[in-house]
Amino acid sequence: MSIPDALSELGTMLGDRLSRSKSDLDTHGRNEAHFPAMPPDAVAYPDTTEEVSQIVRTCATHGCPVVGWGAGTSLEGHALALRGGLTVDFSRMDRVLAVHHEDMDAVVQPGLTREALNRELRATGLFFPVDPGANASLGGMAATRASGTTAVRYGTMRDNVLGLEVVLADGRVIRTGTRARKSSAGYDLTALFVGAEGTLGLITELTLKLRGQPEAISAGVCAFDAIGPAVETVIATIQMGIPMARIEFVDAATAAAFNAYAGAEMPECPHLMVEFHGSPAGVAEQAETFGALVEEMGGKGFEWSTRAEERTALWTMRHNAYYACLAARPGALGLVTDMCVPISRLAEAVEETRADIARASIPGPILGHVGDGNFHAILLVEPGNAAELDEAKALAHRMVERALRLGGTVTGEHGVGMGKLGYMEAEHGAGWDVMGEVKRALDPAGLMNPGKMVRGN
Amino acid sequence: MSIPDALSELGTMLGDRLSRSKSDLDTHGRNEAHFPAMPPDAVAYPDTTEEVSQIVRTCATHGCPVVGWGAGTSLEGHALALRGGLTVDFSRMDRVLAVHHEDMDAVVQPGLTREALNRELRATGLFFPVDPGANASLGGMAATRASGTTAVRYGTMRDNVLGLEVVLADGRVIRTGTRARKSSAGYDLTALFVGAEGTLGLITELTLKLRGQPEAISAGVCAFDAIGPAVETVIATIQMGIPMARIEFVDAATAAAFNAYAGAEMPECPHLMVEFHGSPAGVAEQAETFGALVEEMGGKGFEWSTRAEERTALWTMRHNAYYACLAARPGALGLVTDMCVPISRLAEAVEETRADIARASIPGPILGHVGDGNFHAILLVEPGNAAELDEAKALAHRMVERALRLGGTVTGEHGVGMGKLGYMEAEHGAGWDVMGEVKRALDPAGLMNPGKMVRGN
Numbered sequence: 001m002s003i004p005d006a007l008s009e010l011g012t013m014l015g016d017r018l019s020r021s022k023s024d025l026d027t028h029g030r031n032e033a034h035f036p037a038m039p040p041d042a043v044a045y046p047d048t049t050e051e052v053s054q055i056v057r058t059c060a061t062h063g064c065p066v067v068g069w070g071a072g073t074s075l076e077g078h079a080l081a082l083r084g085g086l087t088v089d090f091s092r093m094d095r096v097l098a099v100h101h102e103d104m105d106a107v108v109q110p111g112l113t114r115e116a117l118n119r120e121l122r123a124t125g126l127f128f129p130v131d132p133g134a135n136a137s138l139g140g141m142a143a144t145r146a147s148g149t150t151a152v153r154y155g156t157m158r159d160n161v162l163g164l165e166v167v168l169a170d171g172r173v174i175r176t177g178t179r180a181r182k183s184s185a186g187y188d189l190t191a192l193f194v195g196a197e198g199t200l201g202l203i204t205e206l207t208l209k210l211r212g213q214p215e216a217i218s219a220g221v222c223a224f225d226a227i228g229p230a231v232e233t234v235i236a237t238i239q240m241g242i243p244m245a246r247i248e249f250v251d252a253a254t255a256a257a258f259n260a261y262a263g264a265e266m267p268e269c270p271h272l273m274v275e276f277h278g279s280p281a282g283v284a285e286q287a288e289t290f291g292a293l294v295e296e297m298g299g300k301g302f303e304w305s306t307r308a309e310e311r312t313a314l315w316t317m318r319h320n321a322y323y324a325c326l327a328a329r330p331g332a333l334g335l336v337t338d339m340c341v342p343i344s345r346l347a348e349a350v351e352e353t354r355a356d357i358a359r360a361s362i363p364g365p366i367l368g369h370v371g372d373g374n375f376h377a378i379l380l381v382e383p384g385n386a387a388e389l390d391e392a393k394a395l396a397h398r399m400v401e402r403a404l405r406l407g408g409t410v411t412g413e414h415g416v417g418m419g420k421l422g423y424m425e426a427e428h429g430a431g432w433d434v435m436g437e438v439k440r441a442l443d444p445a446g447l448m449n450p451g452k453m454v455r456g457n
Numbered sequence: 458m459s460i461p462d463a464l465s466e467l468g469t470m471l472g473d474r475l476s477r478s479k480s481d482l483d484t485h486g487r488n489e490a491h492f493p494a495m496p497p498d499a500v501a502y503p504d505t506t507e508e509v510s511q512i513v514r515t516c517a518t519h520g521c522p523v524v525g526w527g528a529g530t531s532l533e534g535h536a537l538a539l540r541g542g543l544t545v546d547f548s549r550m551d552r553v554l555a556v557h558h559e560d561m562d563a564v565v566q567p568g569l570t571r572e573a574l575n576r577e578l579r580a581t582g583l584f585f586p587v588d589p590g591a592n593a594s595l596g597g598m599a600a601t602r603a604s605g606t607t608a609v610r611y612g613t614m615r616d617n618v619l620g621l622e623v624v625l626a627d628g629r630v631i632r633t634g635t636r637a638r639k640s641s642a643g644y645d646l647t648a649l650f651v652g653a654e655g656t657l658g659l660i661t662e663l664t665l666k667l668r669g670q671p672e673a674i675s676a677g678v679c680a681f682d683a684i685g686p687a688v689e690t691v692i693a694t695i696q697m698g699i700p701m702a703r704i705e706f707v708d709a710a711t712a713a714a715f716n717a718y719a720g721a722e723m724p725e726c727p728h729l730m731v732e733f734h735g736s737p738a739g740v741a742e743q744a745e746t747f748g749a750l751v752e753e754m755g756g757k758g759f760e761w762s763t764r765a766e767e768r769t770a771l772w773t774m775r776h777n778a779y780y781a782c783l784a785a786r787p788g789a790l791g792l793v794t795d796m797c798v799p800i801s802r803l804a805e806a807v808e809e810t811r812a813d814i815a816r817a818s819i820p821g822p823i824l825g826h827v828g829d830g831n832f833h834a835i836l837l838v839e840p841g842n843a844a845e846l847d848e849a850k851a852l853a854h855r856m857v858e859r860a861l862r863l864g865g866t867v868t869g870e871h872g873v874g875m876g877k878l879g880y881m882e883a884e885h886g887a888g889w890d891v892m893g894e895v896k897r898a899l900d901p902a903g904l905m906n907p908g909k910m911v912r913g914n
Binding site for chain 1: 560561639644734799830886897
């Protein structure tokens with residue numbers, strides 16, 4: 001019973017689809033965050049669910065850890081092979097298996113990326129709305145309960161996965177959910193595996209809700225003197241039932257970064273960037289109502305447009321915010337935080353965070369999905385500068401404490417991974433023990449993404 | 458270790474809030490469906506979470522089964538005390554603990570009914586949207602993952618519970634979720650307890666999402682020659698992104714029942730009843746667009762109105778559909794089925810069901826939440842007529858088989874309870890075993906609502 005025994009058996013099964021090349025191990029040991037590299041002992045590239053089941057069964061027999069890998073875009077080191085073992089890379093399982101036009105759903109493999117899915121859907125009039133920015137794999141997005149700019153309208157992965165096929169820790173294959181839009185037939189296993197970060201099983205197929213491509217889209221941007229009135233505008237918009245498709249906040253530092261990186265000409269103050277989806281008359285009415293609110297709250301310069309090129313420029317700039325912020329300090333690494341609070345506490349959460357960063361020696365632009373009470377600071381540290389990294393970690397730690405104090409969560413959308421494990425007890429109390437009990441029931445040997453999610457795993 | 462020992466200890470703790478009166482036992486042994494009465498040995502009326510915790514702990518010590526009770530409106534015998542023991546009646550825990558206006562959420566106790574909550578919210582401009590028809594308790598609605606006429610717009614209880622407080626089988630009290638709108642911090646325990654039907658713990662507090670009361674509402678009704686074009690109209694409406702707040706189907710037999718019971722003057726053919734929520738201009742546009750679609754699909758007589766009295770008349774009639782159908786066969790009992798399929802298969806599901814009922818000797822009007830692919834037949838049987846009850850059960854059994862064959866679920870919104878337990882394996886396969894593993898992890902002694910939900914419980 002050992003990792004080498006497992007890999008030897010898997011080599012026979014998979015041939016050159018089991019890789020132990022240094023470059024493969026390096027690639028799968030890296031992460032987009034600041035965590036040290038932790039490569040696995042081998043990488044498997046399965047083609048089918050049956051193969052994944054055989055792989056996991058073999059690993060179970062030999063006590064070999066199993067870590068799932070989608071596109072590697074996680075910001076919390078979810079897929080690091082903390083105890084070595086096998087990384088299962090789903091890049092060969094990347095097909096759209098079915099699109100059900102009338103039912104507005106699609107059945108896909110986990111290695112498919114969200115952009116590839118939307119390319120395939122373009123001619124159907126449908127789209128998959130969850131947009132975390134990165135071109136993540138859909139299996140990874142489900143495993144980490146991803147969301148992003150459109151969650152305020154369309155929800156997170158929790159709301160957009162109808163069903164899953166999962167390979168359990170002992171190799172059993174189960175299906176959760178159905179293609180019916182709702183069900184009350186027992187425990188919600190779909191919701192249990194969405195966000196479980198590969199610690200309960202590997203997702204091998206997803207049934208996703210699709211939406212109709214909006215007939216019309218309007219978008220615009222406006223400026224505020226302070227975060228308070230910007231957030232008040234968002235609260236009023238939500239309470240009026242205006243269905244925003246996106247509502248993004250950027251602070252003065254981010255606006256400055258946009259100006260420098262993308263040649264924007266934004267005043268260096270807080271902004272809201274909004275988008276509305278609907279009928280031509282609907283999106284016009286929504287934009288006008290929003291514009292009136294902005295004016296009432298003292299916001300400035302709101303202009304909206306339904307022209308695709310202006311909208312594309314706006315959201316391209318927003319999607320490149322991470323790179324714009326990085327460019328604000330050439331050569332810097334970004335430590336990205338992810339706090340989410342009840343919206344009534346959002347202004348205070350952002351203000352406190354901004355003041356805290358202002359006292360530090362490193363820059364940290366703030367931006368976020370303000371309609372959900374979710375925002376990020378991109379803390380910019382010099383590579384190899386341990387003092388700065390410590391300072392960034394201390395700021396991030398205080399953001400987490402602030403989120404909990406204000407009734408929020410330690411991670412709105414980036415997940416637990418390596419970075420938030422230490423805060424699970426603070427957020428969940430005895431609920432964290434319950435997570436451990438569920439984990440031990442489904443993975444008694446603790447081989448699925450070990451070292452993550454639960455206590456003593 | 459026995460039920461009497463538990464009750465003796467609980468009597469000391471609760472005084473006259475532990476009842477063993479025949480009328481109390483009878484009330485809590487009854488159900489709204491056709492299942493035989495199964496009274497508990499006693500009924501507890503706790504006032505606080507701490508008391509619920511002590512009660513459950515005492516029951517655990519003595520091996521006494523524990524069944525939760527909200528308003529007793531379940532249609533699947535969820536709260537029947539199959540193994541005797543203690544029923545915990547939450548009617549004294551019925552307060553609104555907090556309404557957070559800016560965050561649009563409310564914290565409530567489980568015994569509060571949805572109508573009582575909405576009465577308390579009336580002046581706030583907010584409302585709680587989930588509407589299963591019956592004035593159910595919110596704890597019961599969460600425990601059974603209830604939905605109803607508005608789920609097509611606002612979702613089910615799965616989508617509207619932000620967090621819970623739960624007393625576990627060993628008396629521990631946990632909190633799931635936060636008041637933040639989203640989180641990716643670990644397993645989704647909220648979703649695990651919503652729909653668990655009291656088999657994993659007792660819900661003692663809920664944090665619920667609220668919505669803004671719509672500025673304007675339009676509603677209307679229209680007739681079709683057949684179910685096919687009615688369903689095609691619904692599919693087209695959804696694909697166009699028209700945000701229906703309600704879209705209900707009633708068949709010819711239900712229309713006839715409305716005519717007889719409520720003095721409606723509906724042609725005896727399939728109908729759609731719709732409602733739109735939004736701005737005055739928005740609901741007018743939505744109703745007009747829908748009306749044009751109806752005409753295109755060959756539907757007739759669509760007129761819409763924003764007047765409250767007409768709308769109230771329409772939905773009162775719909776909410777009384779069960780009684781209207783019962784009145785169509787005076788003295789009859791109703792056996793209510795609950796199938797839900799992908800909407801592309803809905804027309805065929807309804808047509809097959811209608812034809813099957815037409816071949817039977819008992820009447821069975823059909824109606825449902827067509828936007829979700831969910832519909833009910835109300836099978837009308839003479840009380841005490843065993844042959845008719847058998848016929849109704851056989852029809853219901855074939856509906857379940859039909860739902861599974863068409864890719865749907867055995868219960869869209871009524872839950873598992875007594876009636877659907879026998880179909881869990883057929884729907885979930887090995888996933889049902891996983892439910893059992895979760896159950897045994899959280900309730901190893903099998904005392905929480907025993908005999909329900911999982912195999913061999």
